[in-house]
Every structure is written in C-alpha cells, then in structure tokens.
Amino acid sequence: MADQDDDWEKIETAVPADDGWEPVPAAERPAPDVGEALPEAFMARVRAGEAFSRVVQAAGKGAAEGMGPGTPTGFEDDTLNYLIEKGVFHDPATGRPGPLQMANEAILMPAAQLWQGITRAVSGAIHGTGGAMEQLVTEFGGSSGEAARAKREVINLGNWAMIEGGMGRFSRPSVESIGPMDRPVGGLPTPQDFAAATKLLTEPPKEGMIRFYHGASEFANPAEYEAWLTPQEAYARNYRGGPNKVHYVDLTQG
Known part of the structure; x- marks a missing residue:
C-alpha cells in the first residue's frame, strides 16, 4: 500500500547561535563565600x-x-x-x-x-x-x-x-x-494548720510550766540539732545570725 502524504516534513536539528559565551569548567568556578x-x-x-x-x-x-x-x-x-x-x-x-x-x-x-x-x-x-x-x-x-x-x-x-x-x-x-x-x-499545710500553729505560739504556757525555745536553720537535719534551749524566743530565732525556725517545749518548773 502506498504511503499517505500527510504534509509532515523532517526538521533539521537546531544549532545554537554563536553568541560569544563559552562554558566555564567546574574546577575554575570560584567557591561561594558562605557568609555572604x-x-x-x-x-x-x-x-x-x-x-x-x-x-x-x-x-x-x-x-x-x-x-x-x-x-x-x-x-x-x-x-x-x-x-x-x-x-x-x-x-x-x-x-x-x-x-x-x-x-x-x-x-x-x-x-x-x-x-x-x-x-x-x-x-x-x-x-x-x-x-x-x-x-x-x-x-x-x-x-x-x-x-x-x-x-x-x-x-x-x-x-x-x-x-x-x-x-x-x-x-x-x-x-x-x-x-x-x-x-x-x-500533705501540704492547710489554712487550719496555720491558724492552729499561730494559736499555739501565741498562747502562754500553762501554770507551773516554763517555755524553752530552740532555733535552727529551716533546712537543718533534726538529728543534728545542737543540744541547747533558751527561755528567750528572740535569742533562738536569731541564733548564729538567723533567722531560724523556732521550736519550743514546755517543762515543769522545778
């Protein structure tokens, strides 16, 4: 069977124009300055x-x-x-x-x-x-x-x-x-605990009792407390520069 005439024509491969540009080899390209x-x-x-x-x-x-x-x-x-x-x-x-x-x-x-x-x-x-x-x-x-x-x-x-x-x-x-x-x-102290502690500290000792105080740093180990007591709360609170956490005990007068 004869080939059909479909008006298609072969196009020659394009040749780049001579524009004066020349490729630069990779080895000759300057390395970029990262900071810039x-x-x-x-x-x-x-x-x-x-x-x-x-x-x-x-x-x-x-x-x-x-x-x-x-x-x-x-x-x-x-x-x-x-x-x-x-x-x-x-x-x-x-x-x-x-x-x-x-x-x-x-x-x-x-x-x-x-x-x-x-x-x-x-x-x-x-x-x-x-x-x-x-x-x-x-x-x-x-x-x-x-x-x-x-x-x-x-x-x-x-x-x-x-x-x-x-x-x-x-x-x-x-x-x-x-x-x-x-x-x-x-657990953590409640408002009632603070109220009770304030009441204890402000109430005077009972009749026939005398109150002694001891002061120590808040972070001191109770097992390492020095063995001393004083009837003066201010001395215990300011012992060795203070301010200290103050404890007390009521003892019978002898």
Whole structure:
C-alpha cells in the first residue's frame, strides 16, 4: 500500500547561535563565600531551629529522668517483698500461689501497673517541662545557676500541684522492721494548720510550766540539732545570725 502524504516534513536539528559565551569548567568556578551567600534571615531560621532542637532534646532527657525505669509488677521492690513476706502475694522461689494469693495478684497487680503508668507519665511531663525551661533560660543567655533554678521551680510547682490534687504525699526516710523506706508524713499545710500553729505560739504556757525555745536553720537535719534551749524566743530565732525556725517545749518548773 502506498504511503499517505500527510504534509509532515523532517526538521533539521537546531544549532545554537554563536553568541560569544563559552562554558566555564567546574574546577575554575570560584567557591561561594558562605557568609555572604546565605542571607541573615536564613541563618536566623537555622539558629532558631537548632535552639528548638536543643530544647526538645532537653525536654526528652528530663522526661526520661522523671519517668524512671518502673517495675514489671507496678509495685516498688520493697513493697513487693513486704507483700510476699506477709503472704499477700506468693513467693515464686517457694512454689505456686494459693487461691487467695492468686486472686490478690490478679486484682492488685493490674491496678498497680495502671497507677504506675499514670504517675510515671505525669512525673515525666513535669520533669520534661523542667528540662525544657532550663534549656530555654540557657538559650536566652541565662547562667547555668539561673537555668538550674528555673528547672527546679518548674518541677517543684508540678510536684506541689500533684500533692494538692491528691496524687502524692510528703515523705521522709525511715528505718522500719523490713528495712529503710520512705514514710509519708502528710500533705501540704492547710489554712487550719496555720491558724492552729499561730494559736499555739501565741498562747502562754500553762501554770507551773516554763517555755524553752530552740532555733535552727529551716533546712537543718533534726538529728543534728545542737543540744541547747533558751527561755528567750528572740535569742533562738536569731541564733548564729538567723533567722531560724523556732521550736519550743514546755517543762515543769522545778
């Protein structure tokens, strides 16, 4: 069959015009001056991104420290050993659990794990926020002391909020029959506590009693108090420069 005549014509390959331009080899091209080539606005965004990255890393580190390792059972090791010793849970080293122990473990351990997850998450959030605040203060030119203080303030505020919300109690180290452990000593003082303390301090001692005072720093260890008493409250409050936290005891006049 004959080829159809479709009016198409072959076009010759175009040849670039001779415009006087010559290619420059890559090896001969001058390297750009980074300080001049990159605009300041771009560099500012780069620095802001690096600072943000450091803040995020500090928050992650603080969160990891606040969450802690946790335990598989949800109970602290000392608490778990105490429950095993009292027969609430069975001892894996001695045999199988009894029916009551099995029921206890089936109910208490999941509840403890759930509570542990909640408290670890809240604690991680508090410490993560503290770590981020510490890095923010550093990024804005604060000293290491100011940054550390800002971190502590945020963490203390978070812990205070937890205690106010019923998620924690103040505790102090104590040596019990099962060994060293933290003993809860109560929550934050209430307005009634301040009123009661004011009443005690303003009421005079009962008849036949004499009041003696002792002053010590607010952060002093009671176990290391010096053994002295004075009937003068001002002396106790200003002892060694003060101001001190004042304690008193009423003794029978002899």
